Amino acid sequence: MVTDTEFIRESIGQGCAMLSDGEFVIDRLVKYVGNGRIRWHVEFRGHRVEFTTGQLKKQPTFRRKMLEQASVLPPQRTGANYRRWAIDLRKNAIELPWRDRPVDAGFAIDRLVGHGDDRWTVEYQGKAIKFTTTKLRRQTSFRKRMLLKAKVLPPQLDPVAYRKWADWLIQNATEAAPQAGDAVMTEKSWLDDLPELAGWQSDAPFEGE
Structure with missing residues (x-):
């Protein structure tokens, strides 16, 4: 020591x-x-x-x-x-x-959990934040949702670097144990608790997006 x-x-x-x-x-x-x-x-x-x-x-x-x-x-x-x-x-x-509060250059999630059917949970400091594949791959959506739900703003990456990072996360994701009722959960019901994402596609993107 x-x-x-x-x-x-x-x-x-x-x-x-x-x-x-x-x-x-x-x-x-x-x-x-x-x-x-x-x-x-x-x-x-x-x-x-x-x-x-x-x-x-x-x-x-x-x-x-x-x-x-x-x-x-x-x-x-x-x-x-x-x-x-x-x-x-x-x-x-x-x-x-x-x-x-400014972004933390040392930002790192604890893990990404895959639930199947393009559904994911980002685990960060005890919080579980839900995403679809589309929202996870879009840096604007990812940063805004992390700020909203975890009160942290991830650093802005070059678009190519962000895509590589998101792909790496998905490739190394942990698979969640299947639970009763998962099979009947539709994408719409998964997104029912994400009303703040509505309209983000038409938002002016962050610089570099």
Whole structure:
């Protein structure tokens, strides 16, 4: 198990920068509120690093995440000094609704489950989101439905890259165990709970679609 000190030394050796007080000035802190949770995004020199409130309050966690994701090591402060700094930072945060939270480059679903008859369930962080094959293959529909049902907006991919990703998901999908009543479920009944998808085909597509 690599210790924090070993990790820091290795990272610095690979080109990460150790910053002093005067050098470490974040661009802004954004507080995303809603959906029963709060996330903080520290924006620093083009990097956006996400924290929970607990992670932001703990200096070791804060320094390590900044080192991992922004390749910089913030200065080491005394405990009381760091707590005051973190409080001031949170007081001056810009507050935005959760739905406006930027996409996470590390977005990854847990798995795709196939139910037959072009029906699929995307499992993501404890949620099961239903799709037909057509809706799953259309990036606009996939991103909007994930935002609506899971409160996360997947990153925008190049259309060709998205099609390859969707094809890979389908090829590696898990098959659901058959259940009584599945045979009589029509596509219409499957889509009865997706009224928000109506008309999406005529929507102006996202850039790159």
